[in-house]
Amino acid sequence: MSAPYSPVAYRRGVLTILDQTCLPGEVRLVELTTLEQVEEAVRSLRVRGAPLIGVAAAYGVCLAMGAATNKAEAYVRGMEAVERLRRTRPTAVNLFWALDRMSLSLQHIQKEDWFVVAEADARAIHGETLRQDAALVEQGLPLLAAGARVITHCNTGPLATGGLGTALGVLIGAHGRLGGLHVYADETRPRWQGAHLTTWELAQHGVPHTLICDNMAAVLMRQGGIHSVWVGADRIAANGDTANKIGTYGLAVAARHHGVPFYVVAPTSTLDLKLDSGAGIPIEERDPREVAAPEGHVIAPAGTAAWNPAFDVTPGPLISAIVTEKGVFRGPDYRLREGTG
């Protein structure tokens, strides 16, 4: 199984992205050739989703190194790119995982083949994402049944990873293999990744779906017939506490109240085992205008204060299981260790 579109594609010196801020209206491909363009694309969510920003950042390091004329300059440019890209978005640990890998790779450049080495490492990171996503589908599939009605939040499909996706990848795979799935997609205020991206991806894959406002999920669960809730993750601490798109925590609370299983799907590059708990996860705060004037449409009186945390942390005990490419870890008490990640 593969997606009929790709959110990133790299050829020497050019990173082509599918600009996710243009969906669902337009499939716009944009060619990025500089570090500054990659930084802007990550910050503005043109490329987004935890694994994908790691992949894009790795290629961004290559673009920065491309202008060098010798090994010493390539090293300096590469390391500067690593540091600058680290500052683009704070929560998704996959970004730091990929940049640590690129930084290590730069330390080992021996000869004047810096570009070949850096590109090979970036491609390896991208390739691992593809393989991990395929394994996530196999791990997650046994948790679903034919005809399941499920809820998902934010966008966790191929657009978010460059592979098959995480939670949505499992759901798309289950639709193909088990059949009869129906996905309720939370709109995901304030950036509407669910409305703009998840519905578009589900349509691309022919998966029956219904869009709901975020505040409708609880009543849908109370009406009965919801089999499970599926979300991705941006960073998971050793005790299972999981940072994901704002609104995930409330969804998990509602799922627990209604006895609905709540599953997190993420590659092990999303685990941050240095953190004992989610208390140490940095939460990105974005421009309040995304809340008060979404997509430029003013919805509150001028001067209204707005709060815009992009992520929240769901406590591990509210998560029924964490699905990784290496296995399924069941709650309520998680003790994730090296080897799982």
Ligand code: MRU
């Ligand atoms: O701000 P975004 O759109 O990058 O946030 C994305 C999410 O929160 C996804 O749910 C997450 O990255 C997990 S899945 C790939």
